[in-house]
Amino acid sequence: MNKCKGCGVVLQNEDEIQLGFTKNIENNLCERCFRIINYNEYKEVVKDNKEFIKILENINKTKDLVLLVVDLFNINKIENILKYISNDIILVLTKRDLLPKSVKDSKLIEYVNKCSKNVKETLVISSTKNYNFDLLFNLVNKYKLSKNVYVVGYTNSGKSTMINKMIYNYSLNESQITTSLLPNTTVDLIKVNINDDLTLIDTPGILDSGNIINYIDKKNIKKLLPKKEIKPITYQLKKETTLVIEDIVRIDSITDSNITIFISNLFKINRYYKTDKLNNLSFVKLDILKGEDVVINGLCFIKVTTNCTLKIYITKDVEIYKRKSLI
Ligand SMILES: Nc1nc2c(ncn2[C@@H]2O[C@H](COP(=O)(O)OP(=O)(O)O)[C@@H](O)[C@H]2O)c(=O)[nH]1
Ligand SMILES: [Mg+2]
Missing domain, CATH: 3.40.50.300 (P-loop containing nucleotide triphosphate hydrolases)
Incomplete structure (x- = not known):
């Protein structure tokens, strides 16, 4: 019984649809690993x-x-x-x-x-x-x-x-x-x-299951993991100001706030005043204390340096939680 050296699956040459398929059973890699490694193609x-x-x-x-x-x-x-x-x-x-x-x-x-x-x-x-x-x-x-x-x-x-x-x-x-x-x-x-x-x-x-990686398209998945050191971005936001991160998340500052976002530098963030962008997404409203972070699972964390209220809009299955500041 040969196993694929890339992912550990038992190799087989009978069913192209099933895991472990390879044309030649003497190969070290299954076709899926071969394609990930050589063509960056990924089969779910x-x-x-x-x-x-x-x-x-x-x-x-x-x-x-x-x-x-x-x-x-x-x-x-x-x-x-x-x-x-x-x-x-x-x-x-x-x-x-x-x-x-x-x-x-x-x-x-x-x-x-x-x-x-x-x-x-x-x-x-x-x-x-x-x-x-x-x-x-x-x-x-x-x-x-x-x-x-x-x-x-x-x-x-x-x-x-x-x-x-x-x-x-x-x-x-x-x-x-x-x-x-x-x-x-x-x-x-x-x-x-x-x-x-x-x-x-x-x-x-x-x-x-709460990680955003399960819910966004391939183009954005590639951006999730930054290639180099994250440069945190600090915003002083007046109330009713909104940050929109591409078409993924909307962050409303309900009160004045002072926040620092740690996110892959590949994402673009835009600031608006009284916008209706992305307001069709589901949201959570959080009261956050100085010294806490808000984590948007798999996407970013937001360090808060004054007590504030944020309203965050995102696809509903992505988990959002507060924690003691990491940094
Ligand atoms: N920047 C950075 N990326 C890493 C590091 N370790 C893993 N990765 C990336 O994280 C992703 C998942 O890695 P992988 O080893 O396949 O995770 P596994 O599912 O736990 O085996 C890949 O894109 C890796 O390149 C690291 O130390 N630094
Ligand atoms: Mg692995």
């Missing part, structure tokens, strides 16, 4: 979180070390995963390169401090910048209980990219796992031998 796979929870339950039985990979832009929802894991955990906060350099790593680590007693260590990395990988590698070797170490987290958090960087840095093995902007790229468990004493096991991620 719908996965059920039940499957992912079953994987976590099986990981629990092993007692092996778990690397829980968390995208720094989606730092708040880790409890949903932690509740399934009783193994020792190293919490890996990734995509550091996208947050402003001025923010201290220690502040980010402090933010998630004591989220679970299983967490042995927390560190901040960037896979694209190869930042802190020696530290990660040392911690993995220090805490692993057998040669197997599982890598888990939300889909798109950066698990496969991190493993590829581990391969690049520390392994003679050359094969790479498929990564992409879109959810559900990794389909099944993939064992990656880093050396004789260490095997990293990649897993498909849990889907976050």
Whole structure:
């Protein structure tokens, strides 16, 4: 039984529609991975979180070390995963390169401090910048209980990219796992031998149904993930002023407000006074205190520096919540 080296699916050459199809069963990659890697074409796979929870339950039985990979832009929802894991955990906060350099790593680590007693260590990395990988590698070797170490987290958090960087840095093995902007790229468990004493096991991620990635078109999906460090934009808004981010979200300042938006620099933001743009979308109205952020899941976060009221219009299934300021 051959498995695809890109996504972990069992290869088959019988049914073109089903996952794992390849014309030649001797290939290393399924056709879907081949197309993602070579043509940036993506075929949607719908996965059920039940499957992912079953994987976590099986990981629990092993007692092996778990690397829980968390995208720094989606730092708040880790409890949903932690509740399934009783193994020792190293919490890996990734995509550091996208947050402003001025923010201290220690502040980010402090933010998630004591989220679970299983967490042995927390560190901040960037896979694209190869930042802190020696530290990660040392911690993995220090805490692993057998040669197997599982890598888990939300889909798109950066698990496969991190493993590829581990391969690049520390392994003679050359094969790479498929990564992409879109959810559900990794389909099944993939064992990656880093050396004789260490095997990293990649897993498909849990889907976050409130993430905007599930609800916007391909053109905008490409913009969601910034290519370089985010330059936050600060606005002092008079009441009845509105910010419109392309055709995706509308933010009304009901009171005067002072806000800083952390969003991919690829999106254009326009300011209006008394507009009716996008007011057909559903909305939430939030009273926000100084020292809080509003998170629009998967799109941006907004740091608020004076108490204010914002009304946010967006497609109804996208989750919006308040949290203690991250930065
Ligand atoms: N800027 C930046 N992007 C990253 C980093 N790690 C992963 N990504 C991007 O995040 C997206 C999802 O990564 P992937 O590894 O496929 O996520 P997975 O679903 O958790 O395996 C891809 O577009 C990656 O290029 C990082 O450290 N910095
Ligand atoms: Mg993956």
